[in-house]
Amino acid sequence: MTDYRLLNYNDQNGQARPGLSVGDAVADLESAVQAETSGNAPFSTASTLTILEKWDDALPVLEAIADKMAAGSVDAMALSDVNLNAPILYPAAIFNAGSNYKDHQLEMGAEDTETDKSVVKPYMFLKSPAHCVIGPGEEIRIPHTTNSVDWEAELGVVIGRYGRNLTKENARSVVAGYTIFNDLSARDNGAREDWPRFKTDWFAHKSFETSAPLGPWIVPVSSIPDPYACKIDLWVNDDHKQDANAGMMIFNIEEQIEYISARLTLRPGDVIATGTPSGVGRPHGTFLNPGDTVRITIGGIGELSNPVVAGI
Numbered sequence: 001m002t003d004y005r006l007l008n009y010n011d012q013n014g015q016a017r018p019g020l021s022v023g024d025a026v027a028d029l030e031s032a033v034q035a036e037t038s039g040n041a042p043f044s045t046a047s048t049l050t051i052l053e054k055w056d057d058a059l060p061v062l063e064a065i066a067d068k069m070a071a072g073s074v075d076a077m078a079l080s081d082v083n084l085n086a087p088i089l090y091p092a093a094i095f096n097a098g099s100n101y102k103d104h105q106l107e108m109g110a111e112d113t114e115t116d117k118s119v120v121k122p123y124m125f126l127k128s129p130a131h132c133v134i135g136p137g138e139e140i141r142i143p144h145t146t147n148s149v150d151w152e153a154e155l156g157v158v159i160g161r162y163g164r165n166l167t168k169e170n171a172r173s174v175v176a177g178y179t180i181f182n183d184l185s186a187r188d189n190g191a192r193e194d195w196p197r198f199k200t201d202w203f204a205h206k207s208f209e210t211s212a213p214l215g216p217w218i219v220p221v222s223s224i225p226d227p228y229a230c231k232i233d234l235w236v237n238d239d240h241k242q243d244a245n246a247g248m249m250i251f252n253i254e255e256q257i258e259y260i261s262a263r264l265t266l267r268p269g270d271v272i273a274t275g276t277p278s279g280v281g282r283p284h285g286t287f288l289n290p291g292d293t294v295r296i297t298i299g300g301i302g303e304l305s306n307p308v309v310a311g312i
Helices: 029-037 048-053 055-070 102-107 202-206 253-261
Strands: 005-010 016-022 025-028 083-085 094-098 123-127 140-142 153-159 175-182 212-220 231-236 239-245 271-273 293-298 302-310
Touching: 005 048, 016 029, 016 055, 025 029, 025 055, 029 055, 048 055, 083 212, 094 253, 123 202, 123 253, 153 231, 153 253, 153 293, 175 271, 175 293, 175 302, 212 302, 253 271
Parallel strands: 094 271, 140 302
Antiparallel strands: 005 016, 005 083, 005 212, 016 025, 094 123, 153 175, 153 271, 175 212, 231 239, 231 293, 293 302
16 A cells, blocks of 8 residues: 555645645645546545545545555646645644653653553643644744743644544544644743632643644554654754654553543544653743744654744
């Protein structure tokens, strides 16, 4: 089976269209699926979200197209000639794992103790997809409400099947693939002096426009059989800030899915950002400034890069 990536690219009118990438080539999925299924596709190619909503129907078609692309029998564009967008423009939800790497806990001032999973459960929060998501190459806009925007490279898990009350044993059955996520944080918005009884303001801290860079595509699970082997690296300009491995998570993907699905139904198009390792800016008082570029690579997925500008 040929490795491929599911993505969105902008057409000549600037509208996002689903695409399939093999190597350095990109095929328009609407055209390729119509040709592959003789116009009788069992799923909609209106968006990557509609494809994920019928993931089991889409998989064999996408795999067949990828094989034909590898053989050179599908019309395709050069990857370098297309402008990529976020691979899911409007995820149903973005679930974020907080404090999920021990080395990150330590750099943020936590005590050096082991997590007792019989007592401690994953700590999750939400970001607003329509407001926060941007794609590769899009600008991170620092809002006027903060002077301390920090970076957080994370492995993103993309859901492709409905799931409720899943267990660690069957949790990965709902996963369609993986992507790169940057959980940007306004560190100086983390506490509210006007609400002292609340320790952390997760809304102001985590949700601001452009605070969820996502991409550059979705790599299906068939191409990443062991996500815990994925290497995670982040650079701010030329400074290598984060250098870790996804296997260093405290609560793994299965445990996060079990926790979330016990409370609500996971839906196709949901994204789980699984936490960040050490190397963030806060402990050093170092934050993003206009003119910076944030670049993340995750092994088996690719690269997500975004320039930083002043916002409003």
